[in-house]
Amino acid sequence: MNETRLSTFQWTTLVTLRMLVGWHFLYEGVAKLLKGNWSAYGFLMESKWIFAEYFHALAGNATVLSVVNTMNIWGLILIGLGLIMGLFTRIAAGGGILLILLYYVCNPPFVGLFYSIPMEGHYLFVNKNLVELGALLVLIAIPSQQVAGLDRILYKLIKK
Amino acid sequence: MNEEEKSKSPGRAIDRRDFLQGLAGVPVIGAFALAALKQESFRRASRARQAAATAGGEAPAELRIALLGVGAQGSVLLNSMLKIPGLRFQAVCDIWTEYNLKRAGNLLKKYGHEAALYHDYREMLDKEKGLDAVVIATPDFWHADHTIACLQAGLHVYCEKEMSNTLEGARRMVQAARESGKLLQIGHQRRSNPRYIFCRDTLLQELQLIGRPVTAFGQWNRSAAPDLGWPKKYEIPADQLRRYGYDSMAQFCNWRWYKKLGGGPIVDLGSHQIDIFSWFLGANPKSVQASGGTDYYDKSTHEWYDTVLATYEYETPAGLVRAHYKTQTTNGSLGYFEQFMGDQGTLVISESAGMGLVYREKANAPSWDEWVRKGYLTEPKLIEVKAESESDSLDVRETISPDEHRIALQFNDPYHKPHLENFFSAVRGKGKLNCPAEVGYESAVAVLKVNEAVEARKTLDFSPEEFKI
Numbered sequence: 001m002n003e004t005r006l007s008t009f010q011w012t013t014l015v016t017l018r019m020l021v022g023w024h025f026l027y028e029g030v031a032k033l034l035k036g037n038w039s040a041y042g043f044l045m046e047s048k049w050i051f052a053e054y055f056h057a058l059a060g061n062a063t064v065l066s067v068v069n070t071m072n073i074w075g076l077i078l079i080g081l082g083l084i085m086g087l088f089t090r091i092a093a094g095g096g097i098l099l100i101l102l103y104y105v106c107n108p109p110f111v112g113l114f115y116s117i118p119m120e121g122h123y124l125f126v127n128k129n130l131v132e133l134g135a136l137l138v139l140i141a142i143p144s145q146q147v148a149g150l151d152r153i154l155y156k157l158i159k160k
Numbered sequence: 161m162n163e164e165e166k167s168k169s170p171g172r173a174i175d176r177r178d179f180l181q182g183l184a185g186v187p188v189i190g191a192f193a194l195a196a197l198k199q200e201s202f203r204r205a206s207r208a209r210q211a212a213a214t215a216g217g218e219a220p221a222e223l224r225i226a227l228l229g230v231g232a233q234g235s236v237l238l239n240s241m242l243k244i245p246g247l248r249f250q251a252v253c254d255i256w257t258e259y260n261l262k263r264a265g266n267l268l269k270k271y272g273h274e275a276a277l278y279h280d281y282r283e284m285l286d287k288e289k290g291l292d293a294v295v296i297a298t299p300d301f302w303h304a305d306h307t308i309a310c311l312q313a314g315l316h317v318y319c320e321k322e323m324s325n326t327l328e329g330a331r332r333m334v335q336a337a338r339e340s341g342k343l344l345q346i347g348h349q350r351r352s353n354p355r356y357i358f359c360r361d362t363l364l365q366e367l368q369l370i371g372r373p374v375t376a377f378g379q380w381n382r383s384a385a386p387d388l389g390w391p392k393k394y395e396i397p398a399d400q401l402r403r404y405g406y407d408s409m410a411q412f413c414n415w416r417w418y419k420k421l422g423g424g425p426i427v428d429l430g431s432h433q434i435d436i437f438s439w440f441l442g443a444n445p446k447s448v449q450a451s452g453g454t455d456y457y458d459k460s461t462h463e464w465y466d467t468v469l470a471t472y473e474y475e476t477p478a479g480l481v482r483a484h485y486k487t488q489t490t491n492g493s494l495g496y497f498e499q500f501m502g503d504q505g506t507l508v509i510s511e512s513a514g515m516g517l518v519y520r521e522k523a524n525a526p527s528w529d530e531w532v533r534k535g536y537l538t539e540p541k542l543i544e545v546k547a548e549s550e551s552d553s554l555d556v557r558e559t560i561s562p563d564e565h566r567i568a569l570q571f572n573d574p575y576h577k578p579h580l581e582n583f584f585s586a587v588r589g590k591g592k593l594n595c596p597a598e599v600g601y602e603s604a605v606a607v608l609k610v611n612e613a614v615e616a617r618k619t620l621d622f623s624p625e626e627f628k629i
Contacts, residue, residue, distance in 0.1 A: 151182075
């Protein structure tokens with residue numbers, strides 16, 4: 001980080017990017033939580049590609065499925081909060097990448113795979129999940145939380 | 161010193177700047193919470209609206225009821241009524257004593273009703289005292305005599321549709337209701353169905369959701385089926401059958417196909433939906449043309465037409481609407497529904513399976529987002545063109561107009577229950593009938609003319625006076 005210095009504008013855009021991704025994660029989690037009966041079942045059963053069997057197995061066992069559902073909902077919420085507040089940002093971003101990677105390999109937009117769940121756009125290899133994953137990589141690479149976020153305070157406290 | 165250096169100076173005390181920038185996420189979380197709460201309150205309001213529509217009421221004073229006719233349709237009504245609190249079933253009458261009458265009596269016993277059983281309705285009316293109302297579900301050609309006798313005995317009457325197989329009979333029923341001062345509800349049960357009421361009152365009238373109505377369509381398709389049979393040991397004696405107007409047991413069981421007894425599928429099925437045309441469009445038809453015939457079944461046992469296509473013209477307050485109706489009893493695909501098309505949208509509704517869809521004409525209709533937020537409609541579903549084959553399915557996930565919304569209001573009770581409840585409420589002096597004799601008569605005028613038009617093979621006009629008594 002020492003070779004290049006970022007301007008206030010550059011930091012602001014990075015922090016904004018973090019907030020946007022965080023907001024999306026948080027509401028994906030909150031909406032599922034408020035819905036009460038949300039389940040990943042449909043999404044998992046749609047799975048294609050080489051991990052399909054594994055995802056179908058997750059969906060097929062009621063106990064496992066309910067653990068998956070709970071972990072997904074709270075994972076999304078905690079990651080969203082972490083990104084927005086800039087708290088444990090790297091862990092949150094890393095967790096986000098892991099989740100998105102799972103979504104991606106569950107239903108990847110590869111050549112020759114067709115899905116019956118409705119999609120609002122057209123994707124080939126790159127879908128919005130992958131774009132968000134890229135954004136999280138940027139956020140791991142450049143620590144915007146040290147400028148704006150609770151990690152800035154945490155960092156100071158630890159260094160003291 | 162730029163941002164990065166400042167933040168990277170360890171050992172420095174936390175200053176005001178650290179504090180402010182450290183809490184940069186707080187206003188975002190605040191804004192998020194506000195937005196999420198607002199969104200959630202819309203969702204809850206929509207759910208509460210749906211729940212309110214299916215909520216029940218408190219137990220009222222008991223009404224004493226007699227059932228006249230407990231065959232297939234009578235059993236449907238009885239099963240609905242057993243779910244309505246505050247009814248005491250005091251008597252049941254059916255000429256098929258060994259089968260229908262016993263079955264109904266046993267069912268009532270199971271629910272704690274000790275009903276007296278009769279095969280002759282005059283005897284029942286003579287002996288049973290303290291009755292409040294009679295529910296009639298006999299074959300159509302008996303409706304007039306049964307209804308008039310009950311009204312004259314001082315009882316309120318719920319009579320199944322078709323009101324009568326003749327307009328003369330229907331007219332006598334209206335007059336008897338007027339003279340007796342008793343209530344006469346005709347069993348066009350969709351008129352009390354909360355989903356239909358919501359579509360008519362709210363979607364069509366209040367919101368003018370489909371804009372200017374231009375066409376309507378309705379259909380009822382049924383699979384080909386053999387004639388109804390009966391257990392030989394329960395056969396009604398021939399003289400008993402003749403006394404009540406039937407030539408044979410086969411005719412008794414399949415009365416709907418005979419010209420002197422019923423009206424055929426256009427009356428049994430079509431009447432429900434043609435009634436919806438008039439009700440939703442707010443007008444009686446001004447003409448009808450029709451084509452029909454017994455094309456599939458044996459004409460000697462199926463005097464009425466197994467297939468009928470009819471086209472009406474309605475002069476509505478909004479302009480002329482053409483309405484087409486089809487019933488066929490030879491293929492059940494696509495079931496039954498009614499459809500109304502206007503220049504801004506389409507409404508498709510069916511009594512069956514809770515089907516209620518509206519399609520927005522994107523080119524001409526205003527935004528419906530407000531109706532989604534208010535919980536009238538579900539969120540729009542983009543209609544997708546389904547791939548014809550795998551090879552061309554990559555590019556066909558295009559969104560085309562129109563959007564499809566479901567009607568958010570749900571209704572899970574038996575179909576006839578709200579109409580019966582409406583009748584019993586009116587008997588208790590609470591509220592008005594949803595399908596009083598006059599309305600049932602208008603519907604009979606519109607429907608019975610289809611059979612005339614089939615025979616005449618030309619367009620028949622209605623005069624406004626025909627609908628009045």
